[in-house]
Amino acid sequence: xxxxxxxxxxxxxxxxxxxxxxxxxxxxxxxxxxxxxxxxxxxxxxxxxxxxxxxxxxxxxxxxxxxxxxxxxxxxxxxxxxxxxxxxxxxxxxxxxxxxxxxxxxxxxxxxxxxxxxxxxxxxxxxxxxxxxxxxxxxxxxxxxxxxxxxxxxxxxxxxxxxxxxxxxxxxxxxxxxxxxxxxxxxxxxxxxxxxxxxxxxxxxxxxxxxxxxxxxxxxxxxxxxxxxxxxxxxxxxxxxxxxxxxxxxxxxxxxxxxxxxxxxxxxxxxxxxxxxxxxxxxxxxxxxxxxxxxxxxxxxxxxxxxxxxxxxxxxxxxxxxxxxxxxxxxxxxxxxxxxxxxxxxxxxxxxxxxxxxxxxxxxxxxxxxxxxxxxxxxxxxxxxxxxxxxxxxxxxxxxxxxxxxxxxxxxxxxxxxxxxxxxxxxxxxxxxxxxxxxxxxxxxxxxxxxxxxxxxxxxxxxxxxxxxxxxxxxxxxxxxxxxxxxxxxxxxxxxxxxxxxxxxxxxxxxxxxxxxxxxxxxxxxxxxxxxxxxxxxxxxxxxxxxxxxxxxxxxxxxxxxxxxxxxxxxxxxxxxxxxxxxxxxxxxxxxx
DNA sequence: GCCGTTTTCGGCCCGACTGTTTTCAGTCG
Numbered sequence: 001x002x003x004x005x006x007x008x009x010x011x012x013x014x015x016x017x018x019x020x021x022x023x024x025x026x027x028x029x030x031x032x033x034x035x036x037x038x039x040x041x042x043x044x045x046x047x048x049x050x051x052x053x054x055x056x057x058x059x060x061x062x063x064x065x066x067x068x069x070x071x072x073x074x075x076x077x078x079x080x081x082x083x084x085x086x087x088x089x090x091x092x093x094x095x096x097x098x099x100x101x102x103x104x105x106x107x108x109x110x111x112x113x114x115x116x117x118x119x120x121x122x123x124x125x126x127x128x129x130x131x132x133x134x135x136x137x138x139x140x141x142x143x144x145x146x147x148x149x150x151x152x153x154x155x156x157x158x159x160x161x162x163x164x165x166x167x168x169x170x171x172x173x174x175x176x177x178x179x180x181x182x183x184x185x186x187x188x189x190x191x192x193x194x195x196x197x198x199x200x201x202x203x204x205x206x207x208x209x210x211x212x213x214x215x216x217x218x219x220x221x222x223x224x225x226x227x228x229x230x231x232x233x234x235x236x237x238x239x240x241x242x243x244x245x246x247x248x249x250x251x252x253x254x255x256x257x258x259x260x261x262x263x264x265x266x267x268x269x270x271x272x273x274x275x276x277x278x279x280x281x282x283x284x285x286x287x288x289x290x291x292x293x294x295x296x297x298x299x300x301x302x303x304x305x306x307x308x309x310x311x312x313x314x315x316x317x318x319x320x321x322x323x324x325x326x327x328x329x330x331x332x333x334x335x336x337x338x339x340x341x342x343x344x345x346x347x348x349x350x351x352x353x354x355x356x357x358x359x360x361x362x363x364x365x366x367x368x369x370x371x372x373x374x375x376x377x378x379x380x381x382x383x384x385x386x387x388x389x390x391x392x393x394x395x396x397x398x399x400x401x402x403x404x405x406x407x408x409x410x411x412x413x414x415x416x417x418x419x420x421x422x423x424x425x426x427x428x429x430x431x432x433x434x435x436x437x438x439x440x441x442x443x444x445x446x447x448x449x450x451x452x453x454x455x456x457x458x459x460x461x462x463x464x465x466x467x468x469x470x471x472x473x474x475x476x477x478x479x480x481x482x483x484x485x486x487x488x489x490x491x492x493x494x495x496x497x498x499x500x501x502x503x504x505x506x507x508x509x510x511x512x513x514x515x516x517x518x519x520x521x522x523x524x525x526x527x528x529x530x531x532x533x534x535x536x537x538x539x540x541x542x543x544x545x546x547x548x549x550x551x552x553x554x555x556x557x558x559x560x561x562x563x564x565x566x567x568x569x570x571x572x573x574x575x576x577x578x579x580x581x582x583x584x585x586x587x588x589x590x591x592x593x
Numbered sequence: 594g595c596c597g598t599t600t601t602c603g604g605c606c607c608g609a610c611t612g613t614t615t616t617c618a619g620t621c622g
Contacts, residue, residue, distance in 0.1 A: 029594095032605055036594035067595050105611090107620055144619095148612065270607095275622065282606040287599090293607060338598090 007052045010044050013074070017041035020086055022101055022108035023093045039065040042276075048533035050502070052078050053468075064330075095123035100130065103156045114153075117142040131157045170252065171495045173525035173562050175201055175208035178252060182213065182230060186256075189226040191219040193261055198271040202325045204565035206528045207495055210253040214268060220258040227256050263295060265308035269315075270294035276330035277323075284334055285318055326568040331536065343573045348564045350574040352581070353388035354381065354557055356434065356457060356488060356520065356548025361416060363409045364401065365394035366436055366444060367461060371553040374420050380554040381427045388583045390430035391417060392457055392548070395445045403446045410445075410452040428583040430454055430590065434488055439463045441477025443484065450483050455590035457520065457548075459488035460501055468502040475503060476511055482593040486546050487512065489522040489529040496526065505534060509541040516589070518578055519543060521570075523563030524550040535570025546578045 008016075021037035043065035044051050054060055055078040060071040077083040090098075093112070100111035118133045120126050130153065133139060139150040170178075179197055186192050194216035201208050217223045224244050228236060237245035243257040259267045270278065270293065282292045291298040296307045297317060308314040312322045320337040324345055327333045336342045358370035359377055372380075374391060381389045393413075396406045410433075417431045431454045436444040443458060450456075458478045466474065479487055487508070491500030512519055519538055522529045527550065530538065535545070547563040549556050567577060574580040578589065 033594045035605075039595080065595070069594055105620065109619065144613075146613065152612090273622090279606050286606075291607075294609095335598095 007050070008078075010047055010051045013051050014041040014045040016077075016086065017044065017070070018101070019098050020089055022097065022111075023089045025108040026093055026097070026112050027089075036065070036067075037070070040070050046533075048531060048537070049505075094121070096120040096126035096129075099123060099126045103127065103153075103160050105152065105156050113142065113144065114139070127157060127160070169207035169209050169496070171526045172201075172204060172206050172208055172528065172565070173559060175211055175252070176204075176562070178248070178250075178254075179211045179213065181232075182211070182254060185230055186213070186215060186223070186227065189223055191217045191222045191226075193217055194264060196268055198257070198268070199273055202272045203274060203328060204326050204562075204569060206531065206566070210255055212255045212257070212271065214257045214259065214264075214271065216261045216264040217258055218260065223258050224256070262309050263307050265310040265312070265314045266292075266296045267294055269308075269311050272311075272325050272328060274329050277328035277333070280330045280334055281318070288318070290318070324568065326565060327571060329569075331571075343571050345568045346564060346572050346574045346577055346580065347568075348561050350577075350580040351386075351547060351560055351564065353386045353390070353428075353430075353579050353583070353586075354384075354549050354551070354560060355390045355430070355432070355486070355546045355579055356392045356522065356550045357389055357557065358393050358434075358550070358552045359391055361391070361393060361413060363393055363396045363413050366397045367394040368552060369393065370551065374416065376554055377551075377557070378420060378424050378427050378429075380557050384557060384560075386427060388428035388430060388586070390432040390548075392432040392434045395433055395435045395443075398444050403448070406446055407449045407452075410449040414452040428587075430583075430587065432457055432486075432590075434459060435478075435484070436461050437474055437478030439466065439474065441474040443478055443481055450481075453483065454587070455485040456481070456483050457486040457488040458484045459490075460492050464492060464498070464501050466501070468504060471501050472504040472507055475508060479508075479511060479517055480515070484517070485590050486518045486520050488520045488548070489524070489527050489550070490519055491529050491531065491534070493529055493531070494526050495528065500529070500531075505537060509538050509543055512538075512543045513541045516592075517543070518546045520546050520548055521563045521566050522548055522550050523559045523561075523566075524556070525559065525562065528562060528566050530566070530570075532566050532569035535566065535572065539571060539576060544578055545572065545576055 017037050018041045021034050024034045024037065043063055047063065054063065055074055060066055060074055061068065073083045073085050077086065094115045096115045097111045100106050100114065101108065114120065114130060118138060120129050122129060134150050134154045137150065139145050139153060140147045179201055183195055186195055192215050196202065196214050198212035198214050201211060215223050220241065224239060227244055228246060232248050233246055234249040235247045237247060243255060245253065245255045247253055257271065285292050289300045291300055296305045298305045306317065315322045320334065321340060321342055323333050323337050323342065333342065357377055359374045360370050360372055361374055362369060377389065396409045414431060417429060421429050433453045434457045437458050437460055438444055439462065475487065478484060493500035519530055521535065545567065547560060547567065549559050549563065551557045578586055
């Protein structure tokens with residue numbers, strides 16, 4: 001099969017479709033056609049799978065927002081390297097328009113007006129040329145522009161250029177921890193009646209831009225005064241009657257919104273989003289003659305606006321059950337709520353044990369040891385109310401030991417674990433090991449050493465850049481060992497640091513389902529892996545999951561809630577997760593070879 | 594151009610903010 005070495009990323013394809021939309025705007029095309037292209041671009045940007053891979057397997061039309069027309073153009077683009085239709089559309093527009101679309105506050109019309117008026121004809125230098133024109137005061141005299149907009153354009157360009165070194169989105173656990181500190185602080189004000197996170201933070205998305213909070217109060221000014229006295233306060237951005245924005249000392253942006261209690265529910269619903277959930281919900285409401293906005297629900301006939309003090313009442317008024325924030329992503333949740341078929345999502349209280357923990361027991365591992373002893377971990381597990389935990393240190397280094405040495409190390413470790421089991425009756429112990437899958441697909445543990453563990457988690461820790469075919473074979477091979485029961489942090493992604501490996505997940509999930517293997521949801525702060533969208537995919541195969549904190553010290557064991565939030569975003573119920581089951585059930589599964 | 598609990602035709606979310614155009618278009622979330 002013909003293969004193009006340089007495949008397009010989802011971001012690049014999305015960008016191309018946004019350029020097409022911009023071109024259509026300038027050609028006064030049907031505005032819904034324009035929206036369709038923008039929707040398709042959004043949809044592609046949020047995909048977990050690579051768009052070109054989906055194209056190769058003929059699944060483009062499965063992507064929401066992509067129908068037969070766009071699918072056929074993309075198909076042509078992927079197989080021949082170009083789309084005649086896209087090229088002919090883009091050809092109509094001055095090339096310098098497109099780079100300007102990246103500037104904040106710029107849309108197609110503003111960009112095109114400037115390109116024409118200033119005769120910008122070098123696409124690669126468009127932003128620079130625009131900047132120089134603004135500096136020379138050439139923009140203020142263009143019709144529809146003035147002194148203010150000229151100044152705004154200068155600032156927009158500077159902001160855009162600075163964006164390169166801008167803070168990346170925060171991993172959820174960091175944002176959540178910061179938010180909870182602020183929430184605790186705000187609660188010390190007697191005027192705070194209710195407080196909640198908003199936006200992606202409330203939905204527990206894996207990465208967070210700004211920290212958004214809301215407070216219900218009868219005295220907004222007092223609450224805002226309290227907010228801007230926060231000890232970690234860095235800089236005030238703005239303050240109005242409805243809220244304030246600040247930057248913390250660490251550079252994180254925090255927005256607080258204040259509202260009277262009777263309108264709390266509608267406000268919370270509106271600002272929790274997601275945007276696509278809200279759009280779908282408004283379409284749904286419209287069919288009932290109702291219009292939704294941040295203040296409440298308006299009856300289009302009577303023009304009367306109903307306020308809602310709680311989200312529960314808001315959703316109920318629409319004939320829906322309350323949809324948990326984590327699944328408000330327009331992935332079928334409204335239809336499910338309508339039919340009363342929302343899943344009973346797993347919660348932290350359902351979790352009876354932690355299935356990935358690294359102790360400081362030194363088996364000369366291939367990767368890092370934990371910091372706390374097995375005894376300290378057991379004590380921590382007790383304080384968390386767990387029924388069981390798993391020790392899952394990394395396998396002993398292969399290169400530094402002989403096979404016999406490894407066997408001896410594993411034997412001694414088993415003795416140690418047996419000894420801990422003797423002394424601790426309240427917390428049951430599982431003897432697991434996290435084993436590397438080598439580049440060839442072999443597990444980095446001699447066969448005889450498997451006798452000294454109950455079962456293994458297997459994972460990729462090297463050669464992350466193998467081709468998708470190689471990597472898929474590698475993982476399937478590793479997972480095929482009878483003692484390999486869990487595929488740990490399956491994509492290997494590190495948020496803000498490393499993209500995940502490329503893997504054919506349909507094969508992995510299929511294999512896992514047929515062979516009773518579990519897929520891990522790893523709670524480690526910058527992993528949160530398997531990512532939520534793939535969890536939804538995996539669940540369709542009917543496979544089970546395990547949750548593990550991947551703790552390397554006992555404070556890490558507190559982070560299970562983030563794994564739970566990934567599971568909730570993946571629509572998982574307790575029954576989908578092994579750690580909600582009893583020790584006996586898990587032990588039976590793990591040791592049933 | 595997409596999509597389907599009333600529809601394969603005829604719809605397609607909502608409001609805030611901004612600047613400049615005195616009545617609105619463009620952009621954003």
